[in-house]
Amino acid sequence: MFELDERYIDGFPEESREEVDNTDRSFIGQQKHEEIMLCTRLHPIIILPYVFGIALITAIFFAIVYGTSNVIPKGEIMGQILLFGVFSAYMYYLHRFFNKLLNYYLHVVILTNYRVIEVIKTVYFCNNKDTIDLHKIQDLKKDQDGLFCTIFNYGTLVVEVSAIHETKRVRYLPNPDKWFQTLNKVKRSYIERRRAKVPRGGHSPVVQSSTYDKVGVSRSMLHNQMIRVL
Amino acid sequence: MLIPILLILLALASIGFMAVSLWFFYKYIFSYRLPRGQYQLLLGFIHLKWISAAYVVFTLALTIWAFLLIL
Structure with missing residues (x-):
């Protein structure tokens, strides 16, 4: 202010x-x-839901990535497709989160x-x-x-x-x-x-x-x- | 062969989107400056440049990690 x-x-x-x-x-x-x-x-409280959202999605992302790498061997095509999908989704949410932060400033x-x-x-x-x-x-x-x-x-x-x-x-x-x-x-x-x-x-x-x-x-x-x- | 190509496209799109977002953002805030002397940081301590730096670092780190993990 x-x-x-x-x-x-x-x-x-x-x-x-x-x-x-x-x-x-x-x-x-x-x-x-x-x-x-x-x-x-x-008030910065309006960005709180986005912070909780990205924290939750990050937790899910890490769980899937580590879970997959333990179960599916590296180089397996199904594992690659799954990881590609997970990374794509996480990148989308990451960009969305940071754009919300930038929009907050504007x-x-x-x-x-x-x-x-x-x-x-x-x-x-x-x-x-x-x-x-x-x-x-x-x-x-x-x-x-x-x-x-x-x-x-x-x-x-x-x-x-x-x-x-x-x-x-x-x-x-x-x-x-x-x-x-x-x-x-x-x-x-x-x-x-x-x-x-x-x-x-x-x-x-x-x-x-x-x-x-x-x-x-x-x-x-x-x-x-x-x-x-x- | 399809997955590496898709991954490269995803990386390019992601880094490009980040660059364009930050470019638009800084272009606007440098064009229309609010009085800087009375500027208040987000939650009292978070600088805007930290947010921008975090955006760049997270995007690049995630892209590199995706390459290392998938390929």
């Missing part, structure tokens, strides 16, 4: 606004003035000064991004039910989104208390800034959205309408 940079809670330092260009720095689609405030991978949850982003990336097949803008968050809930959740300090962050009555759940989030508190602070700060119409270094915080872009409505217009309503 990354620590929160307190400078960004109540505002944005001028020097970082002007000098730093964060475009695509830490994830695809990061905006120029978008700063990462909290970032985490999911799946991150990020809180920036504009939005909450879940980057669901795998080595080969998946490259998804789930984003919620801070001004759309209506309600926040933290679920931490169960013995393991309490002992290992992980939980589910439930984000209720306004207008579309949708909820976004981030499961297996480590240190959910910190996320809950920080997200509330950042959201409040963001809304206050928008209400006060304070420009960030002279730049409009336009966040790209394919949905809005398709219908030709810019995000800044929606921001302004929301501010008027508030």
